[in-house]
């Protein structure tokens with residue numbers, strides 16, 4: 001997956017105006033989110049165990065990342081959770097702390113992004129007990145805690161995507177996955193997931 005960012009210098013007054021309009025929209029969006037979060041935090045003082053939100057706005061669940069609109073969510077000190085994830089937290093299937101610390105877990109989607117692992121391979125690794133998984137009962141969403149997969153899964157901070165300049169365009173940078181800019185075997189060869197990462201091993 002490649003992402004390229006372009007910065008284009010406005011040349012005409014119209015372009016300048018258009019850029020200012022865009023910047024204002026971005027600013028309002030960010031600032032709106034900050035204000036809203038502050039409002040929720042304030043309400044937590046009266047309801048320390050959390051409260052339900054369904055206000056017509058859309059939110060992402062802090063555990064499964066699901067986009068939620070017009071459905072109830074639960075908000076507490078950890079963040080906004082869909083009801084399936086909240087149920088799993090209440091039943092101690094998953095720790096609520098992963099809401100704030102995404103570095104502590106992997107998901108199927110992240111296995112695809114970081115390791116090009118397909119769902120069928122993930123399922124096979126679970127059945128072979130290579131990967132330890134926690135499954136959210138009401139949604140089937142899979143969470144892989146790094147602390148339960150020590151020596152198997154690497155910490156995510158060594159897998160950051162790499163920014164590189166775009167040839168022939170000094171205003172653009174592009175990002176490439178970590179395994180395209182580094183030797184994957186050197187970085188994660190000692191982890192037990194490595195022998196199963198066919199797509200990365202074949203790049204060598």
Ligand SMILES: [Zn+2]
Nearest residue numbers: 061064082085
């Ligand atoms: Zn969720």
